[in-house]
Amino acid sequence: MNYAINLERVKQDIYTIGRYGYNAEDQGVYRQGFSDEDIKVRNWFQSYLRELGIKASMDGAGNVIGRYGDDDRKALILASHLDSVPAGGMFDGVLGVVAGLECIRVIQENNIPLKHALEVIATSEEEGRFGGMLGAQALTGNLKLDWLERAKDASGELLRDAMARCQLPYHLAMDAARDPDALIGFLELHIEQGPVLEQTGNTIGVVEGISGVFKWKIKLIGKADHAGTAPMNLRSDAFMGVADFAHEIARIIEEEGTDKSRLTIGSVELKPGFAHTVPGIAEFTLVGRDMSEDVMKALADACRRVLSAIARRHKLMFEYEQMSWLEPRYCSQDMMNLLQKHSENLGFKTLVMPSGAGHDAQFFTDMVPTGLLFVPSVGGVSHAPDEWTHWHDVEKGCNVLLQSVLELVAE
């Protein structure tokens, strides 16, 4: 089938959506979930779908659903999100929504007969203003009513109040759950938000799954001392404990991890934190990831052992709290094969890779065959105004999606 997407239309839509919440000062996009700008873009998107002759609706969770094809048919979902982080970029989420719509447009203008329906869904609150992936959780039946009642954003605003301002009674979010038997699969095109495709010279990433992730808060307690009067061997320097642990991270991954493992110390706070005082307390975060939960457990065990040994060596007390443990989610092997086949057929260099970041797709993996496709992020940059993906890569990603969709739904 010699169909191809129209890059100019895709470009036009991405620029149109990018004007919602655009801030000329920092050139960032401010379209946080259930903000005025977010609800404006959702209303625009519904009208736009209708202008194109596509049935459009908003469900109780704020997801905008455009449906093409007979009501009684099973549907393939093409989805991503339209909300953004504060000062975000133009491609994150938006690309997947526009690509889904473009696939429908190609099918529509060529009158391609379908055996299944197609839905393009712009999910709501993916980025985490109230915890993230609200729309995807609603669609997959993962929401809890009591959580909806008490969820708050960083400023203390309740989710239910923010939803009410958008004419969405929060309890109706529960009604958004889809019947798995009415779906044949889920596909998402997203920017990589990392440097791997660019650095390895690949154009298309076929995602094998979303890494599992654990987050620890760790506290090492030693003794604050005068940096002049306390000899090196009589110190209980809490920072030296953090440093020695950080130094062992590479070895821990070599011994217990894989090339998909990540261990990151992103935040460190020293007390008292004065130049002339040996740090008495160090509090820091550790975030670990891998595609295998067994590997995650091995990494976590090794970190615990190493921290205990280092605490003894530096005469420190060691406390840690596990803030979260999310298991890995796997894309369907059939979907991966399909995406990889079409990418290679089109002549694109293709890499099977994990996703270290979370995506709407991860809530669908247990429900329907799910596939996730990446295109390169220039410099690996995302969640920033200078997030960019070259238009030729956008075009390639959309065409891989189109060919895969056609194989799945065309008669």
Added chain:
Amino acid sequence: MNYAINLERVKQDIYTIGRYGYNAEDQGVYRQGFSDEDIKVRNWFQSYLRELGIKASMDGAGNVIGRYGDDDRKALILASHLDSVPAGGMFDGVLGVVAGLECIRVIQENNIPLKHALEVIATSEEEGRFGGMLGAQALTGNLKLDWLERAKDASGELLRDAMARCQLPYHLAMDAARDPDALIGFLELHIEQGPVLEQTGNTIGVVEGISGVFKWKIKLIGKADHAGTAPMNLRSDAFMGVADFAHEIARIIEEEGTDKSRLTIGSVELKPGFAHTVPGIAEFTLVGRDMSEDVMKALADACRRVLSAIARRHKLMFEYEQMSWLEPRYCSQDMMNLLQKHSENLGFKTLVMPSGAGHDAQFFTDMVPTGLLFVPSVGGVSHAPDEWTHWHDVEKGCNVLLQSVLELVAE
């Protein structure tokens, strides 16, 4: 000579002074230089000296000077400070002033004939509200008028305004400089403010000098990345640079330093400092000390080399700024021998040691033969309400001072 100090009097004076600026809530002493409580204790100390028949005056820098002996004789100075850090302890500085006074009292009540005069000096602003050691710098002719005009405390208050509130016209601080030819020496008894005497089972520390000290502000600049999407080998993690450097500190001291070397990372700030973000920037302080300026230079060179190599290894930019470089100051060998001899004669375990903290004595080392004596700090604690020195150690320190003073000034 079978004279000994009277511990009860010493105790009484230390408790009396400890009530000035005492805060019942945190049990700390708040007697910062030129505060109301500081000037109150200085006025009380002058009256007290006069009651005891000792000539008392305050010089232009706020030093209280009690002089015993003929006006035309050369003097031995016994000094320390009466100001405190915020929430400080009862012994820091105060012990040396009270011990000096007690030596004079013993000589006075026993009518011991002297060949030299004795001065007990309570120096002003040692602790650093306006930079520190103001009184000692004034007495040794190290003050500069333009500095006096512009020095400020952390709240922005000018030194000259604070001095004016104490009826001290700031330019008169210049007049406090003493003629070196009118002095035979300087002795100071101080608490150690560190753990060495206690940990090594010694009672008396004979200080060989004040360590030289350098302070650097170091900045490592990498690239902030998503902790999930950036593989370990594609990161420029600024914190890993700090950690690897900290890990090398022990080796740097083994190779380039001495048992008197100290290298301390007291403050670390990461940007952006989020758990899920690879740190793009790390700013930290490095404070180095040793008794030899050559060793200090070797340590500084090694730190620079190691930081450069680590920056290259982690793909980081490396900037540093030398905030200060103070050379070591040496006590007089004669004074050290004198103090050591009397300590050992009295049967006290004695350790020759450096001082990692600064003291008034350091400004006298180039002017007159200078000696500095330490007694143990329980748990090494100082600059805190639970600063303590056992009374039997206070007594021993005062008696070593007394015997040394008698040898220097008695006929």
